[in-house]
Amino acid sequence: MDAPEHRLPPGSAGFPAGFVAPPVGTGADKVNIGRLAQTLWRQKWLILGLTLVLWLPAVLLINAMTPLYSAFTVVVIDPHSNRVINIPSVSEPMGVFLDTVNTEVEILRSRDLSRRVVETLNLGQEPEYAAVVDKPGLLTPVLEEGRALLMDATAALPEPLSAMLTPPPRPAAPTGNTEEMETARLISAFQKNLRIIPGVQSRAIRITVEAKDPQLAARAANAVADAYLALQVEAKRKATQNASEWLQSRLDELRQDMTTTGRAAVEAMRSESGMVKGRDAPLVNEEMSALNAQLAEARTAHANAQARLRQLQSVQPGNPESLTGTDIGGDPLITGLRQRQTALSAQLAELRAQYGDRHPALARPTAELRELNAALATEVDRVVRSLRGEVEQQVAKIQNLSRRLETLRTESFDNLQADVRLRELQRQADASDDNYRRAVTRLKETQVLQALEMTPDVRIVSAAAVPVGPVGPGKTVLAGLAAILCGAIATGIALVRTSGQRGVYSSHQVEAVLGLPAVGIVPMLGRGRRSAGADDDRYSNTGGGDFAEAVWRLCARLHLVRNGAEPATAKGGEVVMLTSSVAGEGKTTLAVALSAFLADTGRRVVIVDCDTRRPTVHRLLGGNRPPKGLTDLLEGDATLDQVVQVDDRRRVAVIAAGRTVDRPQILLGSKAMLSLLVELAERYDVIVLDTPPVLSVSDALILAPLADRVLYVVRWARTASSLASAGIKQVRQVGGRIGGAVLSMVNAREHANLEYGTRPPSGRSYRLRRIG
Structure with missing residues (x-):
């Protein structure tokens, strides 16, 4: 018997009319600010929790910070000093230029001046400048032992490899005078707290010192100014003294040159030449x-x-x-x-x-x-x-x-x-x-x-006073910055967590990533629905639940509901195959629900369990596994009437998987399977094939060319888009006509937030009310 012609609904490439997937990649790479905001809003509790966890230790550390006090002294460059006598100085007064101010700033920052302040204030006795004894850490013995083991291991290796893997020697401890080393440490520590700020378009220079002790801050600022003035006076006095000593040593040489060398040479020249000035x-x-x-x-x-x-x-x-x-x-x-x-x-x-x-x-x-x-x-x-x-x-x-x-x-x-x-x-x-x-x-x-007494070219215009309040750290500002930083870190973690989710979350992703129209979005059956009584069928469309409404929309979009004006025998039965990428995606549940729903609408439906390795259709329908099934029929051990079991409650014909065989691929690809589908098409309006996952076994790929259309089931938020794309590609390669993708086991509220940017409206659901 010849295979029936595939009767697909109007449309191209197996897609239903009106469903065309948008071009992949056109807008996929663009950043949607609205969706990004929605993603962050969905992660708000995670972000707030991480921010709080990170911020509390930061606040504790900020509160534990020691307050700092700042005192400042202002000096002004004043080179126009009053002259007691009209004698030019050995060292001329400094000019008022930009480079002059910058030069004096560098002098104030010099280590020589800081050394004078350290010695004057005896900073080594201050608690905040006291030397900290380096104590070995808890892991120091372990690290030392590991270093020794590494040295022993590399010593046994060949020379080039040993030289590459041997750890570098430890830097030698600084040697020298202990007092000088301590002074150098104090100078470096003091310079970290010293701020020299030149005035903007002025001759003023601000000397600021920060310290944990307000008294010390004021004394240190005044000491810097005093040392700076003393340094200037000392430089002028030293220059004058050096000039005086040099002139004293040159007088004898000048006198000898004047009396002996100069005059004697003139007289000797005149006597030797015998000429008068201007002669001949x-x-x-x-x-x-x-x-x-x-x-x-x-x-x-x-x-x-x-x-x-x-x-x-x-x-x-x-x-x-x-x-x-x-x-x-x-x-x-x-x-x-x-x-x-x-x-x-x-x-x-x-x-x-x-x-x-x-x-x-x-x-x-x-x-x-x-x-x-x-x-x-x-x-x-x-x-x-x-x-x-x-x-x-x-x-x-x-x-x-x-x-x-x-x-x-x-x-x-x-x-x-x-x-x-x-x-x-x-x-x-x-x-x-x-x-x-x-x-x-x-x-x-x-x-x-x-x-005379030397006068410096700089004068103090504002001496440092003891500060009345700390200048830092700004705990409120730091706490705010810490909150912002912790929030940014938490947001980044949330974005990384979201980007690490590889599943498909919306119909937009189905169309953009998989290149298929999203023909259905089916919510997950809750535990309460699964444990319902006998009168409340979880696969029935009469209950008005979300699951039933989703199956109804799926049938409507696939044009599986018969039009009232169309005769039931206007066209032969249609073979609809359901498959997925991996197991556990709700494929069999959807196949059973789809069959039951179509049967309730008056259509003749048969569901064939083609998953001979893990048959579950009979279990979902609430019955025992029949003694004979599909494999028995294909091997000739049973007839079609013997393997077809009718579920009286749902009016669905069921062909179970049958006994387990070693190589089911041979049976599914045989002519017997093709003849079975032709015969079922003559008896029934819709033939639903429940097949194994595409990426697990090859059974679905063998049956895909025989189906009029293939529904590819993708589990919401769980199935990776790469796995779904790989399975769809394999189905297309064997000639399968994929009618669309169905998102299964969907969380309705989360999906609504992802799909439309808002949660579904609250209030009484729109359900059918029974009369009588």
Whole structure:
């Protein structure tokens, strides 16, 4: 018998009409602020509980904090001090610049100044600065023993591996003077409590000290200011003392340089050179000036004659144009010859243009031009010889003048060098005298300044007073910040917990993640419903419960409820298969409820338990396991009438799983199974197949191509989306027609909050009321 044609409702790819899954990934990656707020609202008790658990210890720690007191002193840079005497100081007063204020701030922060304060206040005796004895922790012996074991274990390994795994040696304990180490510790501890704050666009500097003792805070702030002023006075006094000592040591050297070196050298130079200041210098200079003028004139004449000679030597006697621009020295004969040469050249050019080059009229002018060129060459040669003589004469004159000028220059250089040396010695002698007088004067002024009291360039404008109240820690602010931080941590934990849930929670996730329309959302049957009496059927639609209404919506959306205008035999029976990814997803319960509901509406329904490994349909219907079932029918040990059991209460025909076989896949994929479905389609309107999970065994994959539509059951909040996607992919690969996904065992209130952002309205439920 041939297999019946699949009769699916109108729609594409097995989906019911009107149900098209939205494109996966279009909005899945976008952050929905509203849903995020809903997620946090659902986790509000967890967030509040974690926040409280974390916040209480933080509040206890904040309350246990020791209060801190702060005292401050204000100093102002005041470099305009009153002068008692008009003597410049050795160290000039500081200028009022931005870098000056910053420099003084760094001086106030220096360790040298902090050392003075530590020694002045004897901070080592204060309780809050007392040294803390490092006690070994509870785990120190264990860690030391573990370190020793690790050292022994690595010693037995090869050299490269041993070097890599051997723990580094412990840092050596600091060595040195114990007193110096203690002082360094006190300085570091004091600097942590010291705040130096420069004023904004002012010369004021605020010195703030924090301490647990208010008296100590005030004393320390004033001590810093006093040490700062003393440091300035000491620096000025030390600079003046060093200057005085240096001047005293230089006086003897200056005196010796003035009397012996300076004056003696001038007199010795004058005696050696035998010259008076300025002797013979004017005459030599005047003679050198005259010779320089003559030498310049001779060089100019030589250059002019040389240029004329080169021009005349380049003249071509046969070419009249070569004399153009040539300096011939105003010779009238050459000038006349050139004029006649030019006229004959023009006449010949005119005759050639008129008669041609071979006409007899050209003979006479040509001969005259030839004679004229010879005469012109003779005259040019004469002028060239004359110019050569003139050039040689000028060269001799230049050489003679140069020799005389060189002699005068040597004599003048010797005299000038002697005069320069004499002047230099005289200047050195004068400078030695001036240096000695200045040194004596400055020494006396420095001795006067050293006797006077030094005044610092900084003055205290506000001394530190004992603070009346603590400045920190701000316990209220810290408690608020701790609450915010703990709330953020608790929120993060809640978000991590929520993101770690891999289940499917709403129809939106079904459509976006699984790519299937959510055709049904079935709530969980409570324990009270499962223990109801015989008159109250948990699978009946007449009770008006949430479960029955959910099954009704599922049938309506799948078009399984017969239209009243349509004959019952208008089309053959439809095979509906229910499966899931893993066990325990409520698949069998839904199959039984769906069958019972359709039977109550008047449709002929048969449910086939195809899960031969773990059959449960008969147990859910409240009966015993029949002796014969599906496996017996497929193996030929029973007929269809023998295996079909009718539940009189629900008017549902049931085919149990039958006895257990070793390889049920062979039976489910046989022709007998196909023939069974064809025969059931002729007898019944709806054939419901309850199959095992897809990812557990292959039975459902064998039956999927034989069904008209497949309903994929996904347990709410439990089945991971990755498992559901994997199962759906396998069903599609074998040709199964998946009509949609059903969310089973749903918590109605939680689902409403997830799906719509609000809980369902409270009050009396909308139930059917029985009449009579």
